Amino acid sequence: MVGAGFTVLARYQNASGTVGRTPSDWPAQTRVALDQKRNTLVMFAHPQCPCSRASIEELNRLLARCHGGVTVQVWFFKPAGFSEDWTRTSLWRSAAAIPGVTVYDDPDGAQARLFGAETSGYVLLYDPRGKLRFRGGITGSRGHAGDNAGEDAIVSLLDGQEPNLSQTPVYGCSLLGECRASFQQSAQ
Numbered sequence: 001m002v003g004a005g006f007t008v009l010a011r012y013q014n015a016s017g018t019v020g021r022t023p024s025d026w027p028a029q030t031r032v033a034l035d036q037k038r039n040t041l042v043m044f045a046h047p048q049c050p051c052s053r054a055s056i057e058e059l060n061r062l063l064a065r066c067h068g069g070v071t072v073q074v075w076f077f078k079p080a081g082f083s084e085d086w087t088r089t090s091l092w093r094s095a096a097a098i099p100g101v102t103v104y105d106d107p108d109g110a111q112a113r114l115f116g117a118e119t120s121g122y123v124l125l126y127d128p129r130g131k132l133r134f135r136g137g138i139t140g141s142r143g144h145a146g147d148n149a150g151e152d153a154i155v156s157l158l159d160g161q162e163p164n165l166s167q168t169p170v171y172g173c174s175l176l177g178e179c180r181a182s183f184q185q186s187a188q
Contacts, residue, residue, distance in 0.1 A: 030114050
């Protein structure tokens with residue numbers, strides 16, 4: 001029984017989330033601002049996702065490693081009809097406390113949809129011309145902070161090097177999908 005429990009936990013931790021179609025060029029209709037002088041890193045997160053705590057920790061660590069040179073935005077999913085209190089969680093406050101990070105509400109996930117973000121913790125890096133350089137997660141598994149390929153790839157790109165990969169799995173809760181019904185129920 002204990003062995004089966006560990007197996008289920010290991011599968012859960014290592015199950016990556018889904019990703020939609022991510023545009024290789026910056027979408028013209030987005031409200032997300034592209035910095036035309038520096039790289040732009042965008043993270044999409046769910047304010048109630050416990051797994052995303054590790055993604056925010058890794059974002060802080062990544063930015064400490066790259067010493068600026070990148071504009072960073074975190075967009076938090078906010079279902080229609082929900083109050084700011086639902087979005088302004090400790091996760092939001094942690095992201096906002098990272099130097100150089102700007103946080104925003106993403107009403108009903110409109111911006112996430114434009115970028116193909118379906119899982120909390122999805123990170124994109126675009127160059128100043130609006131070309132996609134990286135997409136994926138910056139944790140090695142669900143809710144696990146520590147060394148990982150996504151963070152290393154972004155740091156390499158920001159250092160002007162070509163990384164071994166430009167895409168990694170993203171680990172987190174569903175950003176826009178099947179949880180939507182439970183969000184609506186808790187709003188009533």
